[in-house]
Each structure stands twice: as C-alpha cells, then as structure tokens.
Amino acid sequence: MRIDALVRESARTLAEAGIENSRLEARVIVGEASSTRIEAMVAHPDRELDVSSVAFARALVERRAAGAPMAYLVGHKEFWSLEFAVTSATLVPRADSETLVAAALAFASDAARPFRALDLGTGGGCLLLSFLSERPAAWGLAVDRSISALGVAAANADSLGLASRTAFVCADWSQPLAGPFDVVLANPPYIPRDEIPGLAIEVRDFEPHDALDGGPDGLDCYRRILADLPRLLSDDGMCFFEVGIGQAGDVARLAGDTGLKVAGIERDLAGIERCVRITK
Numbered sequence: 236m237r238i239d240a241l242v243r244e245s246a247r248t249l250a251e252a253g254i255e256n257s258r259l260e261a262r263v264i265v266g267e268a269s270s271t272r273i274e275a276m277v278a279h280p281d282r283e284l285d286v287s288s289v290a291f292a293r294a295l296v297e298r299r300a301a302g303a304p305m306a307y308l309v310g311h312k313e314f315w316s317l318e319f320a321v322t323s324a325t326l327v328p329r330a331d332s333e334t335l336v337a338a339a340l341a342f343a344s345d346a347a348r349p350f351r352a353l354d355l356g357t358g359g360g361c362l363l364l365s366f367l368s369e370r371p372a373a374w375g376l377a378v379d380r381s382i383s384a385l386g387v388a389a390a391n392a393d394s395l396g397l398a399s400r401t402a403f404v405c406a407d408w409s410q411p412l413a414g415p416f417d418v419v420l421a422n423p424p425y426i427p428r429d430e431i432p433g434l435a436i437e438v439r440d441f442e443p444h445d446a447l448d449g450g451p452d453g454l455d456c457y458r459r460i461l462a463d464l465p466r467l468l469s470d471d472g473m474c475f476f477e478v479g480i481g482q483a484g485d486v487a488r489l490a491g492d493t494g495l496k497v498a499g500i501e502r503d504l505a506g507i508e509r510c511v512r513i514t515k
Contacts, residue, residue, distance in 0.1 A: 351415070362422060465494065495514065
C-alpha cells in the first residue's frame, strides 16, 4: 500500500472518531509504523509500504481512535525541547509544566553552583531532567512511589546523558528524605476525585489514576508535601508546585498555615496560574 493512501485512510478513521488534526496525526502514526520521517513521506508519497508496516499503522490508528494518547502510541514526547520516553506508567508531559522548569531556572540562575534538586512524584522525570540539562553543576533526586515510573525516569536520564547526576528513590513522597534541597519540584495529583469521570477520555481512561487523583478537594498531596517542606528546603531554597486551574490560592493558603512563605505565582502560556513558588 502506498504511503499517501495509508495516510488518507488513517486520517479518515481518526476524523470519524473526532480526533482533531487528524491528517497530521495520521502522518505521525504512519511514519512511526514504517520508520519514515514526515519529510520523506511528503517527498515520496508513492513509496510502497510492506504488509507489516501497514498492519502496525492500522493497529495504532485503532488505538488512537479509541482515545489512547499519541505519546503512548509512539512511546515518546517532547518537553523542554528534549525527547522523553513515555509509557502508560507515567503522565504524558504537557507544555503547562514547563512553567515550573522556567521558574526554577530563573531562581537557580548561577549555572556554576552545585544546586541540590528534588523532584517529588517525578513520573518520567521531565521536570528534574529538564532542570539538570540546563544546570551542569547541579544534581538531583527523583522520587516516585511507582517503580514502573521510576524505570522510565531512569531510562530518560540515561538517554539524555544525565544518569551520573541523578538518583532515584521509590517512596511515598518525602517520607524517607532528610534534605536539605535548594530546589524542590512537584507536580502532584491535583484533580478532585469526583471530577475524574468527567475528564477527557484520553486522560481518564489511559493515564495512571494514581497520578491524577488529588483526593476529595484535589489538595491532599499538597498537604502531605507541605508538612515536610520545612525540613526539606535549604534556608535559601525554593519549592515549585504545579497547581490546577483555580488552586493557586488554596495552595498558597496551605503553605501559610505551615509557616512557609509564598514567593510568587507564575502563569503558563495560557495565562493560567500554574506554578506556586514557596520558601521558608
């Protein structure tokens, strides 16, 4: 079957399933299934594909039409201009979270300083590894209670050449840690439990629920982390929390109740309050 014919067929199936940008996604899927770059597909649309590539592409299209995130299908996702492996054990990295990386780098502006960084609930490691990629003297500790997620994070650290400056601990938040850390990054589960059934299918049915469920009000994990933050943060350190829409004020209030200070709130590219910065 020719590449252009398979792309048209795939795009039609995806469009019928309500997938936006169906032609672009079709090209990505066909390219992934046939190990063909999109540029080559455009330049040689009449190239014939073997039977196995066609079958693989059709299987991926069926999964995408059923709601599976594209990142899970192709096994990778770009974040902070870096390529991260992604599996169903981790959330799909989102551009919103780059707000935390930008804020942490602005705070840790001295590239020669050996900052000690901690990433709580690291998932695939995109926050910590993006930070370390820009600060060559820093080292980091990635914590997650999912051993499968830590395996993905460790693989990403290795592929990005950051394994020598990264350690991994399987733990329930910060329970076994002593600190202190100069930079603490955290994107904890923050979806109120009752709202999970109303999420988009590709999130609700495919991404790990443990990484979504923030308890009855979405703030349970912030309470857990904030309780330990005074001993985890160095005297001049800063914590960077990702928060959901409308949660920045609540997290700021919880921080104040713990005796911590809110240094500022950063908005993402959509103008949503996305990152709460906290100090001692």
